[in-house]
Amino acid sequence: MMIKKILPLVFLLSAYGTYAQEKTSPAKAPAPMNWKDISSWRSISTFSVSLSNDGKWVAYPITTREGDGELVVKKVNDTTIRKYPTGGASFVNFSFSDDGKWLAYKEASKYSEIQAAAKTPGKQLFDKLILVDLATGKQTTIERAGSFSFNNKKSSHLAVSIVKERSGMPKPDDAGGTDLLIVELATGKILNIGNTGEFSFNKEGNYLAYTIDATNKSGNGLYIKDLASQQTTVLDNDKAVYKSLGWNEEGTAFALLKLTSDEKYKTEKGVVMGVKNIGKSPALTSYDPAKDSLNFPAGQTISKNRRPYWSEDLSRLFFGIAPLELTKKEDKPAADSAKKTVDAAPKLTEAQKLENLRKDTAIKSISDLKNALAKLDTAKPKAAPAVTKNNATKPDMIIWHWQDKRLQSRQQVMEMGDKNFTYSGMYDVATGKFKQLNDSSSRSLTILPKQKYAVVLDDRDYELDINLDGQNYSDLYVVDLKDGSKTLLEKKFYMPSFTSRPQPSPDGTKFVYGKDGHYYVYDLVAKTSTNITAAVPASFVNTEDDHNVEKPLTPVVGWSSDSKTILIRDLWDIWQLSLNNKTAAVNLTKNGALTKTRYAGRYSLDPDEKGIDLSKPVYISLYGEWNKKSGIGRLEGGKNGLQPGIKQLVWEDARIHSLSKAKNTGVYMYAKEKFNEPTEFYTSNEQLTTAEKATANAPDKNKYTWSAGVQLVDYVSDKGDSLQGALFLPAGYEKGKKYPTVVYYYEKMSQSLHAYSNPDFPGGGWNPGMYTSNGYAVFMPDIVYKMDDPGMSAVWCVLPGVKAAIKTGVIDENRMGLQGHSWGGYQTAFLVTQTNMFKAAAPGAALTNMISMYDLIYWNSGGGNMSIFESSQGRFKGGPWENWDSYQRNSPIYHVKNVTTPILLLHNDKDGAVDFTQGIEFYNALRRLKKPVVMITYKGENHGINKLENRKDYAVRMMEFFDHHLKGKPAPDWLKDGIDKLKLDEHLEKRAF
Known part of the structure; x- marks a missing residue:
């Protein structure tokens, strides 16, 4: 017993002695970096530095090309630093809870284990999830961790999916569900929900929506859990796959797809589902196109390749539409191989047709019934692909034609995108009506905010020339989503650069676009177009663009949140422009052209913003064209918009970038670097006058x-x-x-x-x-x-x-x-x-x-x-x-x-x-x-x-x-x-x- 107690003490003394000796030995002189040194070089990925929402913690991974990394967590304006091993992954997945009190991160296997596994086919490695109580440093480990998420604002729970252990190669029809652990952060209690497919918390964090994806689809369905009462509600059950679950931005409703298989089709049949009235009595809306032969296009279904979503007013559901792909003859059993033709849809008996009509909820009048019957009578069978009598092998070839709008090589690259392309559909909950929003004449449809209007850029007449000479033209249309009407705004609309493309206002009633060296605003309600730059004493043509295009424009900085003002920059300054030209344009930054300082753009510090709030300060990126200084400036907000005159907060002979703000408090963070000084991040106040270094990049740089x-x-x-x-x-x-x-x-x-x-x-x-x-x-x-x-x-x-x-x-x-x-x-x-x-x-x-x-x-x-x-x-x-x-x-x-x-x-x-x-x-x-x-x-x-x-x-x-x-x-x-x-x-x- 005595020996067992003494040995560890000896080891500790020996280790301490070595440490002391290393500290007192002369430091080696720095040496040129060898290419072999890079394998063990440790550094920060500047895109992964994160500031907690309460502004009290900064976390950043330090990774290495061929070795193990660590996650560094530092308390802001404090000496407290914690380091956690993250294994050999080049990317570290970590997240703070919304209230800043918890940290969750994944620890991968060691680099050596990953390398060894790569040489062993079928070898499965697992990540751990580590949950850290930032106040105490206490850690909780969850093995075989997959995706994870805190419950947003509430910050009371953590959900972690558990990765299955494989036994052999997975099959296409294997159930995708796995165990989902719900950790109650205050108590550490864990609830296990088996066979979970997708899961998502609402914005407030008091509800968890999830799907079940079980073997043989037994018990598959849609569920919602009230985290406060621990009550679970079953919203739908079926032998189907539920996927693409997503909440609306406010977290008051969500939408998803329900997919069922039919042996006659390769494509899964889709149903769109929407749930609202969360917190009261959840109301489930379901639209099944199979029950709407009157309005939904024949041979189509709701696509699994586009996530559905609610309109902002929760009156409509938007989703994708795609063709139903018939099972090919060669995919069918041998008994079917003698058939020469197949219908576009499976052949039905008269009784089956009548039963389908009876179930069709879109038929609400005698007129609707007549239209549906007429549609059935005129439906013609489509020929199946020809089968050669002697089962000859088809040639493998490409036909290049001079009138192809897109080269055959381009079509090959885009084949999967073309195959999975989806048109847009809309279902009005109140009227129970479906409407297809676009077709081949309006493939490029963009739905604007508030979902009342859309714009279409139709380049079909110009596609060949665009692909030949690169000059971009499209016919610009406006679509009213209420009735589906489409109005031509600009014929052969020229877009010399991306800045000319329509950019909508936050309220969705207007958009700004570029034409012939000027910016115009189109009012979708009044149906008027106004040139808003003609009277401005500045040019918004990017004269420094030396490509072979005509009058490319400098970029729009953004719309105001009230949709009444636009900020646009010329080559140097940022201008505040009204939409009606009654108020004179204001040069907000004033001295850009004079001092050759480029006010390059605005820092968007609120991920939830809808336009620029002109009553609040706006932070601007600064760049000195001839002295190469950079920095951050601030424009003060006001009742009548931003106040002219910018204040330089940071202006240095360095590269200053990546300004961010703690979501729930006034702590800011920005990055600074020089050619010979690694990128470091600094936390500060809103005036950026109290900068404190928050990171320690490249720990081996002094070597x-x-x-x-x-x-x-x-x-x-x-x-x-x-x-x-x-x-x-x-x-x-x-x-x-x-x-x-x-x-x-x-x-x-x-x-x-x-x-x-x-x-x-x-x-x-x-x-x-x-x-x-x-x-x-x-x-x-x-x-x-x-x-x-x-x-x-x-x-x-x-x-x-x-x-x-x-x-x-x-x-x-x-x-x-x-x-x-x-x-x-x-x-x-x-x-x-x-x-x-x-x-x-x-x-x-x-x-x-x-x-x-x-x-x-x-x-x-x-x-x-x-x-x-x-x-x-x-x-x-x-x-x-x-x-x-x-x-x-x-x-x-x-x-x-x-x-x-x-x-x-x-x-x-x-x-x-x-x-x-x-x-x-x-x-x-x-x-x-x-x-x-x-x-x-x-x-x-x-x-x-x-x-x-x-x-x-x-x-x-x-x-x-x-x-x-x-x-x-x-x-x-x-x-x-x-x-x-x-x-x-x-x-x-x-x-x-």
């Missing part, structure tokens, strides 16, 4: 060297445009010393001056922080484009920018390299045909022949490249046959004989954006001319590299390539001599890490 700082380089392009470039200094920078430099670009890049680059294995191989850590300077210049000269524009902008950067004394003009991916890859491939300033270039996924690329396909979308060249990034007027000299002049392949720069070319064989042939053309031309080129292809990879092992490999090879040519390091074997195919496996095995 490594970082960029010594940044410089902004001003220059003028060869065409007279004033531009800038961001120059990132190498770690350990010494003034007067010149450094090897990599130049990187993608259109405008100087705005990246203060953007933090988290160490990672990027999909294109490029990570600027890794290069500055390893002694490189990095320069990112801006490019602006002239029409018909996308390649030459890079020459006119990049080369003057580099020359200006050389004058800083940082860059060694004899050791400069180029890198870019995709469009940046194109610029790189083109630049090396126009200059010999650079000693190495690494274009990734580059367009190299603008003429052949024009007629190829963007396989990721299935669309043709023509529209990209004519109205998007290509910036050409017309096709090559109309503009041959421009296309040829800007194609790297036609100037390839000029190349003297060693090239590392990346092009993957399944690139769905820039066809693999573009890389092959460039590589073979360079090889034919015996130019120094190495091309790397990762099998099966797309436009960017996805697989981790390939990302690692390319990142290392690119740096080896630049190290050799810019630092003089020995060339690795693959770069010096290449690798024979027979030796490739051995080569790759040695390099893998």
Whole structure:
């Protein structure tokens, strides 16, 4: 017994001694980050930092690429910090209760266990759910946890679904229900509801709606539980599947679907259900299209692919409509194979027809009955797919036709979307009437707030041309949902950018849209259209958009909550505009154009808001176009709208972003970062004057060297445009010393001056922080484009920018390299045909022949490249046959004989954006001319590299390539001599890490 007691004490003393020794030993000097260090690099995902609704806690996961992470929970303005292990998952699912007193998070298996399981087919791993009482730190663990949710405002219960243990592979008809645990937070008592399918709490949190999905559908149904009384009400039972359950925003009603199977159809038959009067006597409304042959379209059903919902006034239900797909002949039993035709619907006896008519609740008069009988008499059977007499195998082919509005490749990509497309239906509860809201002439229907009106953008007459030249046109219609009437507002409505599209007011009676360089408001009630920008002493045309489109507009900031005012920004300032032009427009921010500060947009701090409340302060994002500062400003609210004059709350030589607010109190949080300082979050008061650091990102950052700082380089392009470039200094920078430099670009890049680059294995191989850590300077210049000269524009902008950067004394003009991916890859491939300033270039996924690329396909979308060249990034007027000299002049392949720069070319064989042939053309031309080129292809990879092992490999090879040519390091074997195919496996095995 004595021995057993002493041993742990000895262990503790030993551990303490080691800790003390480590604390007193000299710290290691920071070292350049190696690519292998990234595997264990720990950092915050900036999108996952969460502030509790009471403003007392901040939680954020710290994860690593190949290892285990943790969830950090810190008390605001306090030293209390708790850390919880989260396993090897790259994403951590966690949530605060609405009152901020509880935290729930999931802990995955360890990274090593996940890796081992991946090598064992069928191996099942489970997550744990940990419930934390934030006041005491007490934890409760629930094994095999799936989805979970607190009960919103009440914060009294937690629901957790339990993941089933599999025995073999799941079958399509297996029941989806599982155990649902309801945890009473105050007492820790747990209620188990078996075979639960879907579940959802209402907004108030006093009711739980859920479905049962049991084996053989026994007991399947819809239930609602009153959490206060613990009373459960059965709302519906049937041998059906209940799904797509969703509450309305107020939490006073919910809707869902009930689906039943019929062996004659592949498609499940749908019924829409709505429940309201929650808290009183729940009223269930059910609409079954099978009982409405008078109004519901034949051969259709309610779609399972769209979630139904209530109108805001709870008078109507909205849902999707889709075709009933007959079971194909080959799917039927052999006894049925001799049949040559089948009806569109199953053949019914006269008695069955009469019985169906008797059940049809839509028939309420003799006139209705006559119409239904006439519909039955005129229904004609449809022919089944032809079956060859000799059971010959059908060819597998595609027919491409010149009049196809969408390329066959586009149709293939969109096949499932087209197949699952649903039209919109509406059921009026009071009248018991169904109405189909759109058809093939109005597929793009958008229902506006309050569900009284809708808008339709019908591009059928222009779809072919849109897919050819990229200029977007549609006929703009207004739909009155009361009677379904459709009114044409604009014929061939031109949308040069998304900003021109209709944007509805919060009350749903108006929308703003862009036309011919102005904004108009259409009043749906008065049926009038008003130009609201004509009298404003500012232009809302985005003159900085250099694509081949006409008068693209700057964006709408938002509608006021009373739907009487609109905020719109020009290139610099935000304007407050009335809808009737009787009140003069007000420049709220005043000095944007004067100080070259862009008031870029508004922070929406209330997720439940309906428009902008102009009586309250509004927070605005600030960006200094020429000094690259950023920050947050505030406009004060007032009775007559926002008050002119903005107050700068935060304004720094840093990137300031991601402002949020605690829902139930006046605690605010925002993020700040610099190129060499990881993103951190700060909590503060409403004036942002009491900022306290709330996160501790990148805990290992002091082990490594970082960029010594940044410089902004001003220059003028060869065409007279004033531009800038961001120059990132190498770690350990010494003034007067010149450094090897990599130049990187993608259109405008100087705005990246203060953007933090988290160490990672990027999909294109490029990570600027890794290069500055390893002694490189990095320069990112801006490019602006002239029409018909996308390649030459890079020459006119990049080369003057580099020359200006050389004058800083940082860059060694004899050791400069180029890198870019995709469009940046194109610029790189083109630049090396126009200059010999650079000693190495690494274009990734580059367009190299603008003429052949024009007629190829963007396989990721299935669309043709023509529209990209004519109205998007290509910036050409017309096709090559109309503009041959421009296309040829800007194609790297036609100037390839000029190349003297060693090239590392990346092009993957399944690139769905820039066809693999573009890389092959460039590589073979360079090889034919015996130019120094190495091309790397990762099998099966797309436009960017996805697989981790390939990302690692390319990142290392690119740096080896630049190290050799810019630092003089020995060339690795693959770069010096290449690798024979027979030796490739051995080569790759040695390099893998």
